[in-house]
Amino acid sequence: MKESVQKFGRFLSGMVMPNIAVFIAWGIITALFIADGWLPNETLAGIVGPMQRFLLPTLIAYSGGKMIYDTRGGIVGAAAAMGVMAGTKDPMFIGAMIMGPLGGYLIKKLDSVLEGHIPAGFEMLINNFSAGILGALLAIFGCLAIEPVCVGIKDVMVTCVNYLVGHGLLPLTSILVEPAKVLFLNNAINHGVFTPLGMDQVAEAGKSIFFLIEANPGPGLGLLLAYCIFGKGSAKSSAPGAVIIHFLGGIHEIYFPYVLMNPLTLLAVIAGGMSGVFVNSIMGSGLVSAASPGSIIAILGMCAKDSYLGVILSVIVAAVVSFLISMVILKFSNKGDDMDLEEASAAVSNMKSEAKGKAKTISVSKIVFACDAGMGSSAMGATTLTKKLKANGINVDVKHFAIDDVPMDTEVIVTHQSLVERAKDHCPNATIFPITNFMGGKEYDDIVEKLKNQ
Numbered sequence: 001m002k003e004s005v006q007k008f009g010r011f012l013s014g015m016v017m018p019n020i021a022v023f024i025a026w027g028i029i030t031a032l033f034i035a036d037g038w039l040p041n042e043t044l045a046g047i048v049g050p051m052q053r054f055l056l057p058t059l060i061a062y063s064g065g066k067m068i069y070d071t072r073g074g075i076v077g078a079a080a081a082m083g084v085m086a087g088t089k090d091p092m093f094i095g096a097m098i099m100g101p102l103g104g105y106l107i108k109k110l111d112s113v114l115e116g117h118i119p120a121g122f123e124m125l126i127n128n129f130s131a132g133i134l135g136a137l138l139a140i141f142g143c144l145a146i147e148p149v150c151v152g153i154k155d156v157m158v159t160c161v162n163y164l165v166g167h168g169l170l171p172l173t174s175i176l177v178e179p180a181k182v183l184f185l186n187n188a189i190n191h192g193v194f195t196p197l198g199m200d201q202v203a204e205a206g207k208s209i210f211f212l213i214e215a216n217p218g219p220g221l222g223l224l225l226a227y228c229i230f231g232k233g234s235a236k237s238s239a240p241g242a243v244i245i246h247f248l249g250g251i252h253e254i255y256f257p258y259v260l261m262n263p264l265t266l267l268a269v270i271a272g273g274m275s276g277v278f279v280n281s282i283m284g285s286g287l288v289s290a291a292s293p294g295s296i297i298a299i300l301g302m303c304a305k306d307s308y309l310g311v312i313l314s315v316i317v318a319a320v321v322s323f324l325i326s327m328v329i330l331k332f333s334n335k336g337d338d339m340d341l342e343e344a345s346a347a348v349s350n351m352k353s354e355a356k357g358k359a360k361t362i363s364v365s366k367i368v369f370a371c372d373a374g375m376g377s378s379a380m381g382a383t384t385l386t387k388k389l390k391a392n393g394i395n396v397d398v399k400h401f402a403i404d405d406v407p408m409d410t411e412v413i414v415t416h417q418s419l420v421e422r423a424k425d426h427c428p429n430a431t432i433f434p435i436t437n438f439m440g441g442k443e444y445d446d447i448v449e450k451l452k453n454q
Contacts (some may be wrong), residue, residue, distance in 0.1 A: 012192025015064040020292045024049045027289025064100025073104025083142030088184030093196035095150040142167035171209025174273030184372045190214040207286035207304035215294035218318025219272030220255040226326030253377035257437040272322030276314040285310025367412040370403045377438045
């Protein structure tokens with residue numbers, strides 16, 4: 001069940017994350033040139049609407065179609081999404097997320113039906129016209145059938161959001177968001193759910209609180225600061241580095257293992273998240289676009305002109321609340337070394353491999369570091385592991401990928417233990433090294449040592 005949810009969430013976020021740079025570009029233009037921006041300019045503000053209404057949904061639809069059937073799927077998916085966009089003046093992010101993958105799936109099926117039945121010399125003609133005709137039909141279908149459904153879905157969401165905001169219940173979303181983040185659904189939540197909702201809200205109000213519900217670095221910062229002071233063993237020594245990576249680098253995955261080491265600390269990050277949302281709610285603060293990664297630098301860069309005080313205060317309050325609760329939990333818990341979980345997990349993994357006779361000669365020509373989204377934590381892990389390998393005479397550049405995009409010919413995969421089963425399903429012939437802490441340390445050294453011995 002967990003793997004299925006992660007996979008679906010990964011698919012949703014996979015349509016948005018490749019286009020984050022364009023969201024940031026749109027956010028910068030919005031923050032600068034709209035009537036309430038830093039440099040109001042009516043001519044340049046005219047860029048905002050077309051980007052939001054057409055460019056961003058088209059890119060999302062293209063990415064969704066491409067995930068299904070490469071470039072050909074992306075093209076048909078983008079064409080299909082135009083029908084949804086043309087039917088309303090509202091930004092159709094939900095419609096794009098539906099029509100993009102649908103277009104990719106249908107052209108893939110159509111090509112499989114036509115395969116082997118195309119006369120020699122007519123391949124280009126039939127391939128182009130089959131995609132063109134399908135794209136046209138899907139655009140018409142999207143305009144007449146899907147667009148009204150999407151508008152209805154949006155109206156329901158707006159009603160629910162208004163109810164939560166009107167009754168002061170929005171902070172309760174942290175009860176679901178924070179545990180889901182620790183299960184590595186953070187990108188799915190932020191980019192698959194909150195980004196589309198936030199973009200709709202920006203179209204109406206010029207800013208959105210939804211961009212801050214998952215991205216606020218305060219809860220993780222408070223937890224890590226508590227480990228810096230009250231932690232034990234390797235957890236305490238690695239926490240200061242994790243603080244920098246989390247708060248400035250925006251890689252929130254770095255603090256997830258610290259929660260898993262002592263699950264009671266989940267209460268701390270939930271309370272911190274609720275506090276941050278509460279502050280932003282009462283102060284009416286928000287961002288103009290998605291902040292990715294969730295770095296304080298990115299958040300301040302996307303901050304609405306009138307929201308700096310509220311956003312900064314929300315981060316501080318969330319961090320303080322999370323720190324105080326984490327402090328109590330860590331100080332009075334009966335645990336020994338906080339790294340027991342890491343060492344036990346590594347030992348169990350080794351014993352399982354030995355018991356199943358999986359020891360084999362490992363080729364180190366292609367090593368991949370994989371995470372759920374293929375960006376923050378895996379990029380950091382790949383850099384760290386590459387340095388450690390080269391320091392030990394193994395001249396291999398470790399690449400980073402999303403778990404579902406790992407090349408099939410990969411020999412070695414390094415990934416978080418919660419993603420091991422997905423890695424096995426995707427690359428059954430690869431040797432997989434599970435880790436519990438993206439900061440690495442002893443776990444990375446063990447991997448390097450095993451590769452050297454092979």
